[in-house]
Amino acid sequence: MSVLVYAESPKGQIKKGALEAVSYASKVAKLMGVDCQALTLGTIEDAGVLGQYGANKVYNVTSDHLANFDSQVYSSVIAGAAEKLGASVVIVAHSATGKSILGRLAVKLKAGSVAGVNTLPDLTDGFTVGKNVFSGKAMAHFKISSAVKVLSLMGNAMAPEMQGEKVAVESLDLAVPAGKVTVKEVKTIEGTVPLPEAELVVSAGRGLKGPENWGIIEELATEMGATTACSRPVADTGWRPHHEHVGQTGVAIRPNLYIAICISGAIQHLAGVNSSKVIVVVNKDPEAPFFKAADYGVCGDLFDVIPRFTEAYKKFKAAN
Amino acid sequence: MKLLVCVSKTPDTTAKIAFTSDNTALDANGIQFIMNPYDEWYALVRALELKESAGGSVTVVNVGPAANDTVIRKAMAIGADDAIRVDAEPKSAYFVAQQIAAVAKGNDYDMIFLGKETINYNGSEVGAMLAELLDLPFISYGTKLTMEGNAAVIERDIEGGTEIVSVEAPFVVSAAKGMAEQRIPNMRGIMSAKRKPLKVVAAVDCEDPVRVVSYQLPDAKSAVKMVDPENMDELVRLLHEEAKII
Numbered sequence: 001m002s003v004l005v006y007a008e009s010p011k012g013q014i015k016k017g018a019l020e021a022v023s024y025a026s027k028v029a030k031l032m033g034v035d036c037q038a039l040t041l042g043t044i045e046d047a048g049v050l051g052q053y054g055a056n057k058v059y060n061v062t063s064d065h066l067a068n069f070d071s072q073v074y075s076s077v078i079a080g081a082a083e084k085l086g087a088s089v090v091i092v093a094h095s096a097t098g099k100s101i102l103g104r105l106a107v108k109l110k111a112g113s114v115a116g117v118n119t120l121p122d123l124t125d126g127f128t129v130g131k132n133v134f135s136g137k138a139m140a141h142f143k144i145s146s147a148v149k150v151l152s153l154m155g156n157a158m159a160p161e162m163q164g165e166k167v168a169v170e171s172l173d174l175a176v177p178a179g180k181v182t183v184k185e186v187k188t189i190e191g192t193v194p195l196p197e198a199e200l201v202v203s204a205g206r207g208l209k210g211p212e213n214w215g216i217i218e219e220l221a222t223e224m225g226a227t228t229a230c231s232r233p234v235a236d237t238g239w240r241p242h243h244e245h246v247g248q249t250g251v252a253i254r255p256n257l258y259i260a261i262c263i264s265g266a267i268q269h270l271a272g273v274n275s276s277k278v279i280v281v282v283n284k285d286p287e288a289p290f291f292k293a294a295d296y297g298v299c300g301d302l303f304d305v306i307p308r309f310t311e312a313y314k315k316f317k318a319a320n
Numbered sequence: 321m322k323l324l325v326c327v328s329k330t331p332d333t334t335a336k337i338a339f340t341s342d343n344t345a346l347d348a349n350g351i352q353f354i355m356n357p358y359d360e361w362y363a364l365v366r367a368l369e370l371k372e373s374a375g376g377s378v379t380v381v382n383v384g385p386a387a388n389d390t391v392i393r394k395a396m397a398i399g400a401d402d403a404i405r406v407d408a409e410p411k412s413a414y415f416v417a418q419q420i421a422a423v424a425k426g427n428d429y430d431m432i433f434l435g436k437e438t439i440n441y442n443g444s445e446v447g448a449m450l451a452e453l454l455d456l457p458f459i460s461y462g463t464k465l466t467m468e469g470n471a472a473v474i475e476r477d478i479e480g481g482t483e484i485v486s487v488e489a490p491f492v493v494s495a496a497k498g499m500a501e502q503r504i505p506n507m508r509g510i511m512s513a514k515r516k517p518l519k520v521v522a523a524v525d526c527e528d529p530v531r532v533v534s535y536q537l538p539d540a541k542s543a544v545k546m547v548d549p550e551n552m553d554e555l556v557r558l559l560h561e562e563a564k565i566i
């Protein structure tokens with residue numbers, strides 16, 4: 001028995017979500033009293049660092065067929081590794097990749113699965129694990145009764161923890177089938193931390209009046225090293241790109257800090273951000289519903305408040 | 321082209337969520353149910369557009385009780401040709417996927433569309449399970465789908481960017497914002513939907529190892545702390561010293 005965690009590392013770079021998943025898996029393994037094994041796919045320079053996040057052993061599979069992501073290929077290799085290594089729990093990150101393979105792994109391993117978990121399993125009566133449901137309006141605890149279990153870990157639900165030494169990497173000999181999906185192009189947005197991974201997010205809504213005022217938001221975000229986001233009307237009217245739209249129909253995020261500027265706090269907006277650890281709301285309307293969901297509120301005009309906040313932050317940064 | 325669209329029924333986006341007294345089920349009192357937005361706005365509409373440009377048929381499938389027929393009729397009012405309902409409570413993603421796989425097997429659909437996730441379980445699980453059960457490629461979070469000969473070129477969201485892939489039919493795809501624009505059913509659609517065929521089939525026996533044991537509402541949020549707009553140093557101090565977030 002063991003816990004096997006797939007550590008995503010596209011182009012050889014270990015993702016933040018992978019470190020979170022490995023830390024989480026090592027805690028699950030400790031609870032169960034078994035080893036935590038990490039699996040990397042494709043060529044990766046220093047997979048041994050996963051030991052520092054709690055993996056007892058790291059396995060690697062390389063093949064030309066792994067160069068691009070195909071859910072059939074990846075899940076076949078991960079399931080193969082799980083069977084070969086005798087894993088009873090398989091963990092992936094709840095990322096674009098994880099979401100594409102979790103269900104396949106469940107079917108292949110005849111395993112019960114829960115997607116987007118954010119608690120450690122409770123082992124007192126079988127295996128029960130929690131996740132947010134109803135778009136963050138509630139939480140549910142799921143009991144899995146199959147011998148093998150498959151979980152995906154919600155991003156930013158648990159910080160990666162350094163807890164061990166580098167370990168040896170062993171290459172695993174598994175058949176890797178050819179895929180049917182051809183990746184033609186990958187376009188990445190340079191420079192900022194992707195929204196689902198961001199710890200600090202500065203977001204603005206329709207109160208901004210027009211795209212020409214975005215500079216005020218950008219300046220604060222740059223100063224803080226935060227990623228920018230927006231409400232749906234702002235993306236729909238083309239002031240900001242679609243990938244910055246957060247909420248029920250956009251990206252769901254759970255950063256440590258979410259600063260919502262001139263966003264009214266409609267329930268569909270909240271659905272995508274209500275799991276943020278700390279929420280700051282800046283709005284000139286004291287009745288804005290968002291204040292009810294906020295930890296800190298500033299009632300004032302953003303055109304005064306935000307430049308002042310940016311200055312205050314600069315001062316703080318210089319002093320610390 | 322023979323297309324299948326999986327549609328589910330979810331509480332309305334603005335629904336206030338509450339649970340039965342023992343916290344084991346949703347309290348459906350006063351809740352409006354709707355077609356899952358991603359299924360309706362993106363998956364269904366893109367499938368209809370493909371049919372309109374290349375010919376063929378669009379079938380919708382739902383796993384659920386008779387009360388779901390309203391959602392199914394709406395899908396037909398928007399334009400689906402016919403529908404299949406598997407008459408069973410959708411107990412888990414695994415259960416649902418196995419039921420849809422049983423419906424799809426032997427029917428040779430060229431493409432199977434799903435929404436990127438349901439807004440009640442937020443699982444994103446059914447699509448990959450279904451694809452595995454049918455041994456088909458799966459492309460998740462598609463934001464654009466165009467045909468180039470026999471192959472579909474699909475743009476999909478990935479963390480910090482987009483990926484453009486090409487895949488030959490048959491395949492399974494889940495749809496996210498961008499794939500299509502919402503369509504409002506018109507009177508003619510609503511009238512004709514009443515006469516379109518809705519086949520009800522019994523559930524097949526299958527594995528189902530996951531159960532919700534309890535639900536829980538989030539802890540009540542403590543009251544918001546208001547900060548003087550003239551004093552942004554104070555906000556920075558609170559974020560640093562009290563929230564310990566910067």
Ligand SMILES: Cc1cc2nc3c(=O)[nH]c(=O)nc-3n(C[C@H](O)[C@H](O)[C@H](O)COP(=O)(O)OP(=O)(O)OC[C@H]3O[C@@H](n4cnc5c(N)ncnc54)[C@H](O)[C@@H]3O)c2cc1C
Nearest residue numbers: 205206207231232247248249262263264266268284285302
């Ligand atoms: C099915 C469905 C799904 C949806 N999904 C999403 C989603 O995913 N994400 C999303 O964001 N929305 C979504 N919406 C839309 C949502 O209901 C709201 O309409 C939207 O969030 C409002 O955006 P906003 O807060 O930017 O704009 P508004 O509601 O117009 O709010 C603007 C706010 O700015 C404040 N303001 C104005 N000027 C200033 C100033 N100078 N200084 C300070 N404050 C100022 C105002 O007081 C007001 O509170 C969805 C709607 C539906 C029906």
Ligand SMILES: Nc1ncnc2c1ncn2[C@@H]1O[C@H](COP(=O)(O)O)[C@@H](O)[C@H]1O
Nearest residue numbers: 326328383434435437438443444445446
């Ligand atoms: N009961 C159901 N009947 C038909 N399709 C469903 C059902 N439940 C989920 N789906 C489809 O599966 C997608 C993903 O659901 P989920 O895995 O629950 O997030 C949805 O967007 C639907 O397209």
